[in-house]
Amino acid sequence: MKFVLIFGPQAVGKMTVGRELAQLTGFRLFHNHMTLEPLLALFGERPETWRLSNTFRRMIFETAAQSTLPGLIFTYVWTFDDPDAWRFVHETRTIFTAAGHDTFLVELEADKDVRLARNDTPERLAAKPSKRDVAASRERLVQAMDRHRLNSEPGEITDMNYLRINNTHVSAAVVARRIGDRFGL
Numbered sequence: 001m002k003f004v005l006i007f008g009p010q011a012v013g014k015m016t017v018g019r020e021l022a023q024l025t026g027f028r029l030f031h032n033h034m035t036l037e038p039l040l041a042l043f044g045e046r047p048e049t050w051r052l053s054n055t056f057r058r059m060i061f062e063t064a065a066q067s068t069l070p071g072l073i074f075t076y077v078w079t080f081d082d083p084d085a086w087r088f089v090h091e092t093r094t095i096f097t098a099a100g101h102d103t104f105l106v107e108l109e110a111d112k113d114v115r116l117a118r119n120d121t122p123e124r125l126a127a128k129p130s131k132r133d134v135a136a137s138r139e140r141l142v143q144a145m146d147r148h149r150l151n152s153e154p155g156e157i158t159d160m161n162y163l164r165i166n167n168t169h170v171s172a173a174v175v176a177r178r179i180g181d182r183f184g185l
Contacts, residue, residue: 001064002027002071002185003096005089007078008108009150010140011119013167013175014075017108020176025185027071030060054088061092065099071185079148080156104183107164108175109151114168 004021006014015031022029035056039049057074064072074092079085093103110118119138144150152164163182167175179185 001067001069001096001099001101002183003061003065003093003101003103004071004073004106004179004183004185005076005092005103006073006106006108007076007089008110009115010077010144011115012108012110013118013172014108016123016172017106017167017175017179018073018075020172021073021179021185024176024180025071027073027185028064028069029073029075030064031075032077035060057092058095061095065096065101077144077150078152079144079150080152081149103161104179104185105157105159105162106179107152107157107162109164109166110168112145 002025004027006018006021008014015029015033018029018031021027035053036049039052043049043052061072061074076089078089096103116138157164161183163179165175165178
């Protein structure tokens with residue numbers, strides 16, 4: 001079992017790259033909205049949504065770590081200025097490493113204008129109903145950039161199994177191949 005955490009700001013292409021990497025490797029893709037969307041539909045953006053989403057994610061990670069799956073790809077918006085986000089990443093990776101599995105960190109970054117254009121692509125809107133109010137989604141994206149640091153600082157992540165890719169002008173298929181090649185997936 002291999003665990004790949006793809007992280008970066010909203011609309012950077014995490015899910016799209018994750019899909020390409022899943023096709024390339026046979027790993028399963030668990031994008032972050034797979035737990036969020038049903039909870040947002042039930043509770044909206046309230047504490048219950050985030051609490052339940054984290055509980056479901058942990059249960060899924062624990063089950064996957066004990067399974068015979070070849071690998072799991074998870075996408076996440078890591079807010080580097082939030083200690084809870086650091087704790088989430090650490091605890092998630094620990095679930096897999098404690099079971100004897102390798103974990104890999106892949107950070108994506110892209111120019112703001114490209115991310116704003118990607119925010120309302122048909123693929124994104126199909127998988128993430130909460131983004132279908134494009135104006136509101138765009139506003140949340142801009143606010144998140146203003147409120148949080150959504151990419152790491154140089155040298156901040158020192159893990160050997162870490163790769164940072166600027167995918168502003170690089171296709172998801174090429175990014176997935178780079179990830180697969182770098183980590184021997």
